[in-house]
Every structure is written in C-alpha cells, then in structure tokens.
Amino acid sequence: MVKYVFVTGGVVSGLGKGITAASLGRLLKARGYQVTMQKFDPYINIDPGTMNPIQHGEVFVTDDGTETDLDLGHYERFIDESLDKNSNVTTGKIYWTVLHKERHGDYGGSTVQVIPHITNEIKSRFYRAKSPDEERIAIIEVGGTAGDIESQPFLEAIRQFQHDVGRENAILIHVTLIPYLKASGELKTKPTQASVKELQGMGLQPDILVCRSEYALSQEIKDKIALFCNVPGSHVLQNLDVEYLYEAPLAMERERLAQVACECLKLECPKPELADWEAVVDALKNPTTAVEIAMVGKYVQLHDAYLSVVEALKHGGIAGRASVSIRWVDSEDITDTLACEKLLDGVDGILVPGGFGTRGTEGKILAIQYARELKIPFLGICLGMQMAIVEFARHVLGFHDANSIELDPDTMHPVIALMPEQSGIEDIGGTLRLGAYPCVLQEGTRSAALYGTREISERHRHRYEVNNDYRDKLQENGMVLAGLSPNGRIVEMIELPEHPFFIGTQGHPELKSRPNHAHPLFGGFVAAAVAHQRERSV
Numbered sequence: 001m002v003k004y005v006f007v008t009g010g011v012v013s014g015l016g017k018g019i020t021a022a023s024l025g026r027l028l029k030a031r032g033y034q035v036t037m038q039k040f041d042p043y044i045n046i047d048p049g050t051m052n053p054i055q056h057g058e059v060f061v062t063d064d065g066t067e068t069d070l071d072l073g074h075y076e077r078f079i080d081e082s083l084d085k086n087s088n089v090t091t092g093k094i095y096w097t098v099l100h101k102e103r104h105g106d107y108g109g110s111t112v113q114v115i116p117h118i119t120n121e122i123k124s125r126f127y128r129a130k131s132p133d134e135e136r137i138a139i140i141e142v143g144g145t146a147g148d149i150e151s152q153p154f155l156e157a158i159r160q161f162q163h164d165v166g167r168e169n170a171i172l173i174h175v176t177l178i179p180y181l182k183a184s185g186e187l188k189t190k191p192t193q194a195s196v197k198e199l200q201g202m203g204l205q206p207d208i209l210v211c212r213s214e215y216a217l218s219q220e221i222k223d224k225i226a227l228f229c230n231v232p233g234s235h236v237l238q239n240l241d242v243e244y245l246y247e248a249p250l251a252m253e254r255e256r257l258a259q260v261a262c263e264c265l266k267l268e269c270p271k272p273e274l275a276d277w278e279a280v281v282d283a284l285k286n287p288t289t290a291v292e293i294a295m296v297g298k299y300v301q302l303h304d305a306y307l308s309v310v311e312a313l314k315h316g317g318i319a320g321r322a323s324v325s326i327r328w329v330d331s332e333d334i335t336d337t338l339a340c341e342k343l344l345d346g347v348d349g350i351l352v353p354g355g356f357g358t359r360g361t362e363g364k365i366l367a368i369q370y371a372r373e374l375k376i377p378f379l380g381i382c383l384g385m386q387m388a389i390v391e392f393a394r395h396v397l398g399f400h401d402a403n404s405i406e407l408d409p410d411t412m413h414p415v416i417a418l419m420p421e422q423s424g425i426e427d428i429g430g431t432l433r434l435g436a437y438p439c440v441l442q443e444g445t446r447s448a449a450l451y452g453t454r455e456i457s458e459r460h461r462h463r464y465e466v467n468n469d470y471r472d473k474l475q476e477n478g479m480v481l482a483g484l485s486p487n488g489r490i491v492e493m494i495e496l497p498e499h500p501f502f503i504g505t506q507g508h509p510e511l512k513s514r515p516n517h518a519h520p521l522f523g524g525f526v527a528a529a530v531a532h533q534r535e536r537s538v
Contacts, residue, residue, distance in 0.1 A: 010195025065435025316526030334363030352384030385504030458507025
C-alpha cells in the first residue's frame with residue numbers, strides 16, 4: 001500500500017519545507033523505498049505559468065507538459081524521478097474542477113460547500129497507487145504556513161485523510177522556526193508552540209517537528225518543545241543552515257529524519273546507500289578549479305527565476321570538480337558595446353537563458369555577439385537560442401533588421417517565427433509548446449558527442465521557432481543545425497563548429513539535470529569554460 005508523509009510549515013514562509021521534503025525523499029530512496037512527491041499550493045492560479053518570474057520564480061515544466069512550482073525541480077533533483085501533472089495541485093485547479101462538476105450536475109443538486117466538496121476533491125488528488133500491490137511512499141508538501149486562511153481546506157483534508165487511512169499510514173512533519181534573540185542571547189520556542197497549537201486546533205497533531213535554527217538546539221530546548229507540543233523528544237529534530245544545498249540530506253540523516261519517519265510509518269529502516277550523494281558534496285567542497293559564468297537574463301532581480309539553470313551549472317561543476325560562480329548581468333544594462341565589454345570582461349562562459357517579451361533582448365543579442373566574436377564558451381537556452389539566430393542573421397548574414405516576430409512583428413527578416421500550431425491562440429496560460437519532445441542530432445556534431453547518442457528528448461516551453469525559410473542561409477554561412485525534430489520541421493539545436501563552444505537549444509535541458517549526473521550540455525559547457533580559463537591564464 002501507499003504510505004503518506006505530509007509536510008507543513010509554520011511561523012514564517014521560506015523555511016525550506018521543500019528542501020526538507022526532498023531530503024526525506026532522497027533518504028528514503030537511498031533505503032530502497034519507492035518515492036514520489038507532490039506539492040499542494042494554496043494560490044488560486046491554475047498553475048504558475050502566467051506568473052511574473054520576478055515575483056514567483058521559475059516555472060518548472062514536467063515531461064508531460066505541466067507548468068509547476070519550482071519546488072518540483074528540487075524534488076526531481078533530489079529523488080531523481082520524473083514527476084507529472086498530478087504532482088502540483090493548486091487551489092485554482094481544485095475549485096475549477098469542483099465548479100465544472102457542479103455545472104455538469106455531478107452533485108445532484110446539492111449545495112456545493114468547502115466541506116465536503118472541496119476537501120473531497122483535495123483528498124482525491126493525494127497520490128493513488130497505480131496498481132493494487134504498489135508499495136510507495138508519497139511525500140506531500142502543503143504550501144503556505146499554518147494559520148493561513150487559504151491553507152485551511154488543505155489541512156482539513158489532511159485531517160480527514162488521516163482518519164480514513166490511519167495515522168500509521170499518513171504522518172505529519174511540521175517545519176518551524178526557532179528564532180534567536182540577540183539581545184537576550186536566547187533561542188525562543190514560543191513561535192513553534194503557537195504554530196503547533198494552530199494545527200492542533202484544526203485536529204492535526206504533528207508526528208515530527210523539524211526546527212529551523214541558526215544555532216544548535218540543546219537537549220533542554222528539545223525536551224521543552226516536545227513537552228509543550230505533545231511529541232516524543234526523539235521526534236524534535238534540528239535543521240541548521242548548511243553551506244551547500246545538497247548537504248541537506250546528509251545533515252538530516254545525522255538528525256535521523258528518515259529513521260523517525262519510518263518508525264512513525266511502521267516501516268523497516270535499512271542502512272542507506274548514500275555514497276553517490278556523499279561524492280556530490282565532496283566535489284562541491286573540494287573543487288580543483290574555479291570558473292565564472294555570466295548569466296545574462298532579464299529577470300536577474302530574483303535569482304530563483306533561473307533556479308534550475310543555476311543548479312544545472314553547479315551540476316556541471318560537480319562533474320568536473322569545478323567551482324562555478326555566477327556573474328548576474330541584467331540584459332537591460334547592456335546598452336551598447338562598451339557596456340557589454342565592461343559587464344562581461346573576464347568571464348569564462350556566457351549563458352543566455354529563456355524569457356518572454358521585448359525587454360532586455362537587445363542586450364542579450366550584444367552579449368551573444370561578444371561571446372561569438374571573442375570565442376567565449378556560450379550556451380543559449382530557448383529565447384537564448386533564438387537571440388543567437390537573430391545575432392547571427394544580423395552580423396553574419398547582413399540582415400540588419402533581423403528579429404523574432406514576437407519582438408518586432410514588422411521585421412523584414414523574421415528569422416524567428418510563430419509556430420503554425422500556435423496561430424490564433426489568445427489565452428496565454430497553458431497554451432505554449434510544453435513538455436518533452438524528441439530530437440534527432442546530426443552525426444558528427446559537438447552536441448551528438450556530448451549526449452553520446454543521436455536520439456534525445458528535452459522539455460520545452462515556447463511559442464516561437466526558427467523560421468525554416470532562413471535555414472539554407474544560416475547553414476551556408478557556417479551555422480550547423482545540430483538537432484531537428486524527427487520530422488525535420490523544427491530546428492531544436494544549433495552550433496558553430498569553428499567556435500570552442502557555441503550551442504543553442506530550443507529545449508530546457510536544465511530541467512533534467514541532476515547533481516549526481518549532470519546534463520551533458522551543462523557538463524560540456526562548464527568543461528569548455530574551464531578550458532577557456534586555463535588558456536587565458538597561460
């Protein structure tokens with residue numbers, strides 16, 4: 001049967017519920033258990049697809065084309081499993097479904113209410129076994145904090161669900177803050193007590209408390225928390241800050257998180273196999289070289305807007321034992337050649353990530369020109385690849401007004417055009433080309449060498465593509481169309497063979513990178529940056 005672990009948060013947001021949940025997933029998987037993860041978000045948007053990246057962070061896309069919260073990226077990277085449309089549920093999805101059922105007459109004329117209709121719909125979204133004999137642990141994070149009005153239906157659904165399946169099959173981990181008051185030199189437990197009391201008032205009793213703190217918790221403090229919060233003393237665990245994100249599972253292993261969870265779930269707890277994860281942390285802590293990569297984006301005010309790209313760069317560094325630092329460059333600040341030279345001087349690689357809209361795109365084009373002409377390793381992702389096409393068309397083909405029709409509908413040389421299937425679409429939410437699509441790489445290309453195969457698949461999130469009317473011109477002037485869709489219609493990857501490393505991809509390879517096996521493009525890009533750095537230092 002399926003066992004369930006619900007993870008909630010209290011006191012303040014941003015405590016790291018997602019990392020705690022993902023760390024537990026890693027530790028349970030290291031013990032041989034099958035693990036899946038879900039995120040229940042209380043916001044009313046159907047999904048984060050239309051949210052401003054500067055407000056919400058990146059949109060993580062699954063293989064099946066679902067636009068999800070960035071926490072799912074952490075889940076996939078930690079448990080090394082591909083998640084799907086069932087893995088991210090929002091209040092918007094719940095109410096949308098209930099209202100459709102009401103219009104359809106599914107409730108037989110009943111008055112539709114939060115209890116039981118909304119809570120029943122929430123419970124129906126909790127992971128369900130795909131076969132009668134499936135044994136799996138589902139870790140389910142609930143967004144927000146205890147006491148939030150929008151989270152209450154989710155917490156009530158958990159209370160009912162625990163009653164339905166039994167407390168030994170559905171446990172609750174509550175992540176709280178233990179603040180430190182500098183004036184008195186004390187750690188304070190009252191906020192945690194208040195948060196647990198809030199849950200208890202809703203009929204929920206945490207089984208495990210994970211306490212975020214800047215300082216180690218004494219046994220006296222743990223005993224006090226246990227007494228006032230009605231949990232065993234051994235179930236009060238501290239979660240201190242770690243230097244590197246991927247240390248978190250090892251830190252929580254030392255705190256016995258998985259052991260306590262297995263105890264609550266009445267499961268055996270064999271010794272974990274964590275050698276590969278320990279190797280990841282060792283590579284992070286003991287690099288043999290260092291490189292600096294310029295991230296030239298339009299949402300750099302919030303680094304989480306490019307979270308998966310940042311993590312994929314780290315993975316590339318882990319693979320080559322290289323410390324990767326990022327120089328955040330706002331593409332709007334690259335106003336001319338002088339500004340470009342000043343902002344990008346001395347970097348070992350230039351990465352231009354995805355995005356939408358005209359703002360900052362001219363700065364991206366200048367950065368790409370700088371990388372191409374000075375032979376600096378370059379990786380362009382989605383819009384980054386499209387702008388590489390525009391830059392090449394302008395400065396190599398001589399089409400000085402070349403552009404994407406997204407950015408300039410009146411351009412005489414629309415080298416990037418709207419995909420035919422996107423024509424006439426007016427809704428912007430959930431209508432992009434989304435999810436995993438196959439690609440066939442051209443034999444003899446750098447891309448094929450990096451992947452080690454010619455048939456690949458990457459996740460996508462875009463509405464525009466390379467205009468096929470310009471294919472011949474691009475190839476005649478030295479650009480290689482390294483990857484195409486199986487039917488040959490869509491250009492998926494490009495590269496410049498005379499350049500040390502110049503690759504653009506229409507997909508989002510960062511979404512499939514993992515700390516213990518870096519994505520080939522990021523591994524190759526960081527390796528090229530290391531080579532470039534060594535050449536400059538000779």
